[in-house]
Amino acid sequence: MSETPLARRDRRRVAPGFLLRVGLVVIVMIMPFYLPTSLLQTGLFAMSAVVGAIGLNLLTGTAGQLSLAHGFFLAIGAYGYVYFAGTSSGPGLQKVTGLGLPPVVALVLAVALAGVAGLLFSPISARLGGIYLGVASLSLVFIGQHILFNASSVTGGFSGRNVPPLAILGFTFADTHPDLSVLNVPFGQYERLWYLALAIAVGSYIFAANVLRSRPGRALQTVRDSAVAAAVLGVNVRRYKAAAFVLSSMYAGLAGVIYAVTFSHIVPDAFGLTLSIDFLAMIIIGGLGSVAGAALGAVFVIGLPNLLLQYSSLVPFLAEPGSGGLDAGRFARFVYGALIVLTIMFQPAGLAGLGQRLRRRHRKTGAGQAGDPHIRTAQLPSSEHAT
Amino acid sequence: MTKFIELFASGISLGFIYALIAVGFVIVFKAMEVVNFAHGSLLLLGGYTVARLSDRLGFVLAAVAGIVASALAALLIERVLLRTNRGADPTAFSIMMIGVDIVMFTELTRRIGSNVFGLGDPWGSKLVHAGSVSVPQTRVAAIVIGLLLISAFFAVTKFTSWGVAMRASAEDGEAAALMGIRRWRVSAIAWVIAGALAAIAGIFLVSFPTPGLDNSTGLDALKAFPAAILGGLDSTSGALVGGIAIGLAETLTSGYENSLPFLGRGFGSIMPYVIMIAVLLWRPSGLFGTKAVARV
Numbered sequence: 215m216s217e218t219p220l221a222r223r224d225r226r227r228v229a230p231g232f233l234l235r236v237g238l239v240v241i242v243m244i245m246p247f248y249l250p251t252s253l254l255q256t257g258l259f260a261m262s263a264v265v266g267a268i269g270l271n272l273l274t275g276t277a278g279q280l281s282l283a284h285g286f287f288l289a290i291g292a293y294g295y296v297y298f299a300g301t302s303s304g305p306g307l308q309k310v311t312g313l314g315l316p317p318v319v320a321l322v323l324a325v326a327l328a329g330v331a332g333l334l335f336s337p338i339s340a341r342l343g344g345i346y347l348g349v350a351s352l353s354l355v356f357i358g359q360h361i362l363f364n365a366s367s368v369t370g371g372f373s374g375r376n377v378p379p380l381a382i383l384g385f386t387f388a389d390t391h392p393d394l395s396v397l398n399v400p401f402g403q404y405e406r407l408w409y410l411a412l413a414i415a416v417g418s419y420i421f422a423a424n425v426l427r428s429r430p431g432r433a434l435q436t437v438r439d440s441a442v443a444a445a446v447l448g449v450n451v452r453r454y455k456a457a458a459f460v461l462s463s464m465y466a467g468l469a470g471v472i473y474a475v476t477f478s479h480i481v482p483d484a485f486g487l488t489l490s491i492d493f494l495a496m497i498i499i500g501g502l503g504s505v506a507g508a509a510l511g512a513v514f515v516i517g518l519p520n521l522l523l524q525y526s527s528l529v530p531f532l533a534e535p536g537s538g539g540l541d542a543g544r545f546a547r548f549v550y551g552a553l554i555v556l557t558i559m560f561q562p563a564g565l566a567g568l569g570q571r572l573r574r575r576h577r578k579t580g581a582g583q584a585g586d587p588h589i590r591t592a593q594l595p596s597s598e599h600a601t
Numbered sequence: 602m603t604k605f606i607e608l609f610a611s612g613i614s615l616g617f618i619y620a621l622i623a624v625g626f627v628i629v630f631k632a633m634e635v636v637n638f639a640h641g642s643l644l645l646l647g648g649y650t651v652a653r654l655s656d657r658l659g660f661v662l663a664a665v666a667g668i669v670a671s672a673l674a675a676l677l678i679e680r681v682l683l684r685t686n687r688g689a690d691p692t693a694f695s696i697m698m699i700g701v702d703i704v705m706f707t708e709l710t711r712r713i714g715s716n717v718f719g720l721g722d723p724w725g726s727k728l729v730h731a732g733s734v735s736v737p738q739t740r741v742a743a744i745v746i747g748l749l750l751i752s753a754f755f756a757v758t759k760f761t762s763w764g765v766a767m768r769a770s771a772e773d774g775e776a777a778a779l780m781g782i783r784r785w786r787v788s789a790i791a792w793v794i795a796g797a798l799a800a801i802a803g804i805f806l807v808s809f810p811t812p813g814l815d816n817s818t819g820l821d822a823l824k825a826f827p828a829a830i831l832g833g834l835d836s837t838s839g840a841l842v843g844g845i846a847i848g849l850a851e852t853l854t855s856g857y858e859n860s861l862p863f864l865g866r867g868f869g870s871i872m873p874y875v876i877m878i879a880v881l882l883w884r885p886s887g888l889f890g891t892k893a894v895a896r897v
Contacts, residue, residue, distance in 0.1 A: 280692070280695075280696075337882055338878065338881050338882060338885075341881075341885045342881065342885055345636050345691075345692050345695050346830070346834065346885075346886075348636070348695070349636065349826050349829075349830050349834075350830060350877065350878070350881055352823065352826060352874070353827065353871075353874030353875070353877050353878050356870075356871045356874045357871050357874055357875065357878075359871075360865060360867065360868065360870075360871045361865075363865075363866075363867070364865030364866060364867075365865075487820070491699060491703065494696070494699060495699075495700075495703070498696060498700075540711070544707050544711055547703055547704075547707040548703075548704055548707060548708075550700075550703070551700045551701070551702075551703030551704035551707065552700065552704060553700070554696065554697065554699060554700025554703070555682065555697050555700040555701060555704075558686075558693050558694075558696060558697045558700070559682075559685075559686055559697070562693065
């Protein structure tokens with residue numbers, strides 16, 4: 215796990231979990247050489263979701279603040295990037311405006327914008343506890359949808375808007391400029407973005423793991439377990455709740471940018487309530503409070519419907535999309551809806567806890583894991599509704 | 602002025618519909634502190650049952666079937682999911698309800714598809730005229746039935762032993778249990794009532810002037826969440842006030858949309874959420890909710 219017990223690190227042994235993670239990253243790194251582009255797109259979507267889910271898990275799993283508005287902050291990141299990097303174009307009513315900034319600057323500004331949006335919501339997010347915030351945050355999704363549909367000079371309205379490709383120091387993350395082949399594999403948009411998204415995902419992972427281990431991370435966990443105890447210990451509860459919300463919004467913003475540059479065209483419908491609920495499903499199934507769990511959950515929730523969709527002809531009971539039968543998307547929703555229920559009933563620590571359990575059985579000691587705070591407490595606080 | 606009165610009447614009527622949903626939401630919360638995120642799907646289930654059966658059974662029998670279907674589904678959720686896991690954290694249950702909602706909502710919207718179902722209700726598109734004002738009969742019926750049901754509900758909570766038991770367990774669950782109150786029976790009845798109210802609200806929510814039951818009905822039902830939060834999640838009278846406030850605000854905003862062009866088209870439908878945020882900024886526990894007091 216990311217929370218390597220100090221005792222083991224002192225003995226200078228490399229933790230097996232660390233090796234496993236490095237191995238996984240290496241496997242992901244060679245994927246573009248073998249996978250078809252449709253799977254690469256799914257993979258990029260999953261990596262974007264990994265970033266977003268890690269952010270939501272910091273808020274919901276670590277700080278105990280339920281949010282159903284994560285999709286809204288993804289939208290801010292995605293549309294923020296398009297607005298900052300895009301140029302004004304289009305005739306008459308379809309005219310969209312943009313600032314035409316360099317894409318890297320636009321990326322940073324978009325993430326900052328998502329953070330500012332999170333900060334603006336802090337009078338509510340910092341005062342409401344757990345489940346109250348969950349219902350209140352629903353409003354952001356619907357208000358966000360309204361803005362996306364109506365502010366068409368920025369968002370393109372119903373039909374959406376094209377996303378300018380990302381470019382860093384003259385290297386464009388698109389099919390050309392420059393033309394590029396590595397080991398005889400042509401490197402187009404998805405292959406190039408793959409490594410960037412992977413780097414961002416790994417960076418987000420390490421940052422979140424460090425936050426959890428740091429003083430603010432411990433403070434957030436204390437706020438989750440007991441706001442009163444945290445306040446007594448000198449933690450400014452409101453400020454920490456607000457900070458967790460801002461950080462999680464920035465993660466969502468970053469995820470939104472990756473999503474936007476992957477799909478090259480974004481529409482408001484993609485950022486509706488469904489997306490926010492998907493993110494919640496990711497962190498519940500993966501394991502509340504665990505960074506690795508969030509990543510696993512994200513890959514599962516995004517991967518399942520998309521893989522089923524691409525191979526639906528091989529799965530006998532699945533119908534064609536749009537035929538009214540049980541198509542891949544719906545089937546996947548059944549699966550993870552049921553998984554949310556089952557996870558909470560039988561395995562509250564999610565996939566991350568499952569790994570933990572297996573490892574403990576394997577080693578038969580469990581001494582190192584017994585005090586692991588991120589796995590043990592997978593519940594949100596409920597004693598207080600509002601402070 | 603005519604327009605205003607018409608809109609006002611429609612708003613009150615929509616408000617009662619929201620109040621019916623919100624009251625169910627609130628009693629479930631009061632019984633076990635569970636936020637029932639599957640409430641919208643229960644409503645959709647009731648509405649869908651009525652829509653499918655009204656051709657064969659006639660409206661009244663279909664309506665009864667719809668109410669029974671929603672109430673049974675609610676009871677099933679309570680018995681199978683909540684009761685077998687007693688002792689778990691209420692917030693975990695609430696999240697579990699999101700899972701239940703995903704499954705129910707996906708199946709119901711799959712069945713509904715792109716259809717728009719009429720419910721075959723006796724009011725149809727007829728209007729009630731009073732002077733120059735004309736209001737759909739369904740709206741009047743919604744007000745009358747909503748008023749009756751909610752008064753009956755308040756009488757039940759005030760005078761019956763179940764009502765006393767429910768209020769006691771909402772006040773302090775442990776003490777209530779020690780006094781011999783069977784909390785799980787209280788909770789089961791709360792769920793059944795909530796399911797039945799949701800189905801009734803569903804019938805009115807999709808009758809004229811709304812086109813009928815379609816895929817967006819479940820989302821419309823979500824507007825009762827702001828109503829419940831607005832009044833305070835643990836206050837049934839708050840749910841009534843919240844519902845009417847939300848219904849009025851939504852209808853008036855939609856009605857005068859043309860005078861408010863800067864808000865964008867369709868602002869009325871997000872008005873409930875805007876109001877919820879405004880109220881929460883002012884009072885984080887809602888208008889009538891109990892302020893949480895932390896004891897160490």
